[in-house]
Amino acid sequence: MLDSQLILNQSIIDDEWTFVALPNGNEEVKKQAGKVVLFKLTGESPPSELQINETVIPQNGKIILPLSVYLKNREALQSRLKNNEIALWLATHETLDEFIIIEKNINVFPLIAVFVERFQDGRIFSLGNLLRTRYQFKNTLRAFGDVLQDQLFYLKRSGFDSYLIKTGKDVHEALKALQSFSDPYQGAVDIKEPVWKRKVRS
Amino acid sequence: MYQYDNIDQTIVNERVAQFRDQTLRYLSGKLTDDEFRPLRLQNGLYIQRHAPMLRVAIPYGLLSSKQLRKLADISDRFDRGYGHFSTRQNLQLNWPKLEETPDILEELSKVEMHAIQTSGNCIRNITTDQFAGVAPDEIIDPRAIAEILRQWSTFHPEFSLLPRKFKIAVSGSKQDRAIVQAHDIGLEFYYDKEKKMAIRVWVGGGLGRTPILGSIIREHLEWEHVLTYCEAIIRVYNLHGRRDNIYKARIKILVKALGIEEFKKQVEAEWSHLKNSPNTINENELKRVAKFFTSMPYEKLNDQDDAFDQAIQNNKAFASWVKRSVHPHKQKGYRAITLSLKPHGLAPGDATSAQMKIVADLADLYSFGELRVSHEQNLILADVKLKDIFNIWEKAKAHQLATPNIGLLTDIICCPGGDFCSLANAKSIPIATSIQEAFDDLDYLHDIGELELNISGCMNACGHHHIGHIGVLGVDKDGSEWYQVTIGGKQGNDASIGTVIGPSFAAEEMPGVVKKLIDVYIKHRNPEERFIDTVRRLGVNPFKEHVYA
Numbered sequence: 001m002l003d004s005q006l007i008l009n010q011s012i013i014d015d016e017w018t019f020v021a022l023p024n025g026n027e028e029v030k031k032q033a034g035k036v037v038l039f040k041l042t043g044e045s046p047p048s049e050l051q052i053n054e055t056v057i058p059q060n061g062k063i064i065l066p067l068s069v070y071l072k073n074r075e076a077l078q079s080r081l082k083n084n085e086i087a088l089w090l091a092t093h094e095t096l097d098e099f100i101i102i103e104k105n106i107n108v109f110p111l112i113a114v115f116v117e118r119f120q121d122g123r124i125f126s127l128g129n130l131l132r133t134r135y136q137f138k139n140t141l142r143a144f145g146d147v148l149q150d151q152l153f154y155l156k157r158s159g160f161d162s163y164l165i166k167t168g169k170d171v172h173e174a175l176k177a178l179q180s181f182s183d184p185y186q187g188a189v190d191i192k193e194p195v196w197k198r199k200v201r202s
Numbered sequence: 203m204y205q206y207d208n209i210d211q212t213i214v215n216e217r218v219a220q221f222r223d224q225t226l227r228y229l230s231g232k233l234t235d236d237e238f239r240p241l242r243l244q245n246g247l248y249i250q251r252h253a254p255m256l257r258v259a260i261p262y263g264l265l266s267s268k269q270l271r272k273l274a275d276i277s278d279r280f281d282r283g284y285g286h287f288s289t290r291q292n293l294q295l296n297w298p299k300l301e302e303t304p305d306i307l308e309e310l311s312k313v314e315m316h317a318i319q320t321s322g323n324c325i326r327n328i329t330t331d332q333f334a335g336v337a338p339d340e341i342i343d344p345r346a347i348a349e350i351l352r353q354w355s356t357f358h359p360e361f362s363l364l365p366r367k368f369k370i371a372v373s374g375s376k377q378d379r380a381i382v383q384a385h386d387i388g389l390e391f392y393y394d395k396e397k398k399m400a401i402r403v404w405v406g407g408g409l410g411r412t413p414i415l416g417s418i419i420r421e422h423l424e425w426e427h428v429l430t431y432c433e434a435i436i437r438v439y440n441l442h443g444r445r446d447n448i449y450k451a452r453i454k455i456l457v458k459a460l461g462i463e464e465f466k467k468q469v470e471a472e473w474s475h476l477k478n479s480p481n482t483i484n485e486n487e488l489k490r491v492a493k494f495f496t497s498m499p500y501e502k503l504n505d506q507d508d509a510f511d512q513a514i515q516n517n518k519a520f521a522s523w524v525k526r527s528v529h530p531h532k533q534k535g536y537r538a539i540t541l542s543l544k545p546h547g548l549a550p551g552d553a554t555s556a557q558m559k560i561v562a563d564l565a566d567l568y569s570f571g572e573l574r575v576s577h578e579q580n581l582i583l584a585d586v587k588l589k590d591i592f593n594i595w596e597k598a599k600a601h602q603l604a605t606p607n608i609g610l611l612t613d614i615i616c617c618p619g620g621d622f623c624s625l626a627n628a629k630s631i632p633i634a635t636s637i638q639e640a641f642d643d644l645d646y647l648h649d650i651g652e653l654e655l656n657i658s659g660c661m662n663a664c665g666h667h668h669i670g671h672i673g674v675l676g677v678d679k680d681g682s683e684w685y686q687v688t689i690g691g692k693q694g695n696d697a698s699i700g701t702v703i704g705p706s707f708a709a710e711e712m713p714g715v716v717k718k719l720i721d722v723y724i725k726h727r728n729p730e731e732r733f734i735d736t737v738r739r740l741g742v743n744p745f746k747e748h749v750y751a
């Protein structure tokens with residue numbers, strides 16, 4: 001059996017990608033008007049220029065880069081992009097309206113990985129939906145971070161086909177959750193039509 | 203009413219299996235408390251002060267007698283023989299065991315019921331008018347769309363973990379009885395100039411800590427687009443609603459922060475992509491669902507019945523009950539009847555399993571085997587013949603279901619409060635019962651006339667205190683329980699949020715405070731003027747002065 005937490009479609013596979021994290025960018029709390037505000041939870045604080053500049057980009061191999069780091073190094077990365085070595089790392093608050101103006105064809109990325117810091121953060125579902133329907137992303141869409149079995153079915157329905165299950169959680173159990181419901185009511189990304197268009201109902 | 207086909211039934215069965223597995227994983231330590239919390243909440247399971255609480259969904263408040271009997275059985279087998287009907291038309295069991303909840307859900311599934319999305323940060327039970335389908339002032343029966351919304355919202359993948367809970371109410375009558383303005387989305391149905399069914403869409407209403415009445419986001423929406431338009435609204439909310447502070451996470455806060463114009467702009471931009479997408483409904487689907495909500499097989503009757511009129515003449519107690527509990531009906535010779543779950547001195551909204559069985563029998567005998575739950579926490583037999591009303595009264599009276607107080611001061615809306623709820627600042631049930639006992643004189647009660655008194659045990663406002671003509675809110679002052687009083691709140695088309703009259707009171711002062719408010723009203727009222735109208739005419743000052751004199 002593979003020692004991997006990564007699911008692609010219905011199978012557990014080895015991960016050939018390496019995440020490139022921003023250095024120590026996770027300053028957890030900021031003071032505001034005397035109150036502790038957890039900016040990290042809302043994801044509203046963009047990475048600093050310093051963090052972006054100090055991110056070490058490995059010279060070889062398939063790497064997943066934070067959006068900000070990719071944008072900063074876009075020119076230099078073009079040849080590796082053509083080699084299918086560059087994937088995009090999105091946070092759940094990073095909407096793509098502006099990015100899409102710069103990178104008109106997001107299918108240049110073989111993989112987009114959306115990081116969900118807390119599993120309760122349901123923005124990931126809207127993001128998946130937008131990537132698949134609005135921006136027509138056709139390649140692998142991966143969820144990583146606090147990815148748990150009980151959200152997989154919703155992730156699948158929102159357009160994800162790859163899930164890096166949180167360390168310590170049983171990936172085989174998780175696989176089963178992809179089949180939780182056989183005939184969902186509403187149309188979504190995976191099954192587009194609502195059930196009353198798919199089946200004859202009394 | 204709606205009946206499951208095998209698609210509905212499979213979904214509910216699969217849910218039971220899923221929740222059984224989740225509960226087992228939790229009990230065996232594979233799921234942490236934090237991981238299990240949203241899972242159990244989305245199945246209506248709270249962890250309360252003494253025990254878990256399970257909230258069972260009653261979609262748009264409609265129940266069959268068979269379902270009510272099952273609820274009675276469940277409360278006998280798994281609980282302490284009673285249940286609490288809530289302001290959101292659901293049923294709450296206060297004493298289930300966590301490890302038995304999968305079995306309870308399995309029992310529910312046998313009668314086409316569930317607890318799906320009765321709590322948690324998702325789209326909750328769709329609510330509507332308890333008189334839907336029978337009210338004379340109804341323009342459009344909203345139940346078919348309510349059922350379509352129920353199916354669409356059940357496990358909607360994109361909206362399964364919203365910033366906060368999301369409540370949708372639908373209404374299709376001239377007089378709004380579904381409080382559409384106090385919901386995250388309120389859908390008001392009407393016929394437009396082309397005689398086509400259309401929807402006025404309200405957004406951003408809600409009570410709770412920050413009470414706000416909704417704003418109209420769209421005056422005219424063609425009904426086919428109801429789901430995709432809701433998707434546009436909820437997507438904007440899902441992406442931009444606050445997630446850092448649960449007290450600021452409801453859609454109302456986002457709508458206020460952006461302003462309704464900007465919010466609308468974003469929603470319309472989103473909708474331009476979603477409009478006509480596959481979830482758009484069509485005539486066939488509406489018809490398919492609507493056929494479950496057609497009129498009952500009524501007999502052709504006169505709108506008058508001698509025996510009924512005579513009973514009113516001869517029996518004062520019956521007459522005063524009829525005055526409060528019998529409501530007009532679109533069909534000649536038929537009436538809707540409210541059975542009061544507010545006997546003086548007991549917890550408002552509670553029903554024992556014995557009472558549930560009696561009501562189920564009454565529904566079978568006299569009302570086509572169906573009944574409704576109102577957000578005022580009473581039970582309704584919606585299709586009763588005039589000639590049967592006296593019989594119903596006698597049976598209901600024998601089981602404490604015929605207190606003649608519907609719409610009156612003692613028909614109190616009340617949350618479980620400090621007796622059950624771990625979020626409470628103060629108890630609410632004892633306040634309700636002490637007020638009921640203070641106003642136990644029925645003649646006086648009827649003389650005071652229509653009055654809505656709502657009590658919540660904390661600012662979460664489960665008892666809708668902001669929109670009570672008199673609202674009572676439990677507050678905590680240095681660890682002891684106090685009560686803040688508002689007046690002038692109202693539900694309906696001309697909804698308003700009440701005004702605080704001043705510093706809060708101790709529990710034992712409360713009946714006296716309400717008496718003083720009533721004294722001012724009685725002194726100043728014009729003939730036929732209701733309490734709320736007197737408050738609106740005079741403002742709060744005369745009331746305040748007398749209470750604090």
Ligand code: HEM
Nearest residue numbers: 288289290408409410411452616617618623625662663664
């Ligand atoms: C006993 C356990 C209960 C707990 C822990 C609970 C918790 C809460 C909380 C935290 C809120 C506020 C949410 C917010 O403003 O964002 C709320 C709102 C509400 N609850 Fe409950 N509740 C309970 C029982 C009930 C019952 C029994 C009813 C019906 C009688 C009810 C009806 C409502 C309603 C109508 C609101 C909505 C107010 C609004 O529009 O924001 N709840 N509840």
Ligand code: SF4
Nearest residue numbers: 617623626659660664
């Ligand atoms: S209003 Fe407060 S005390 Fe009452 S049920 Fe809701 S959360 Fe509990």
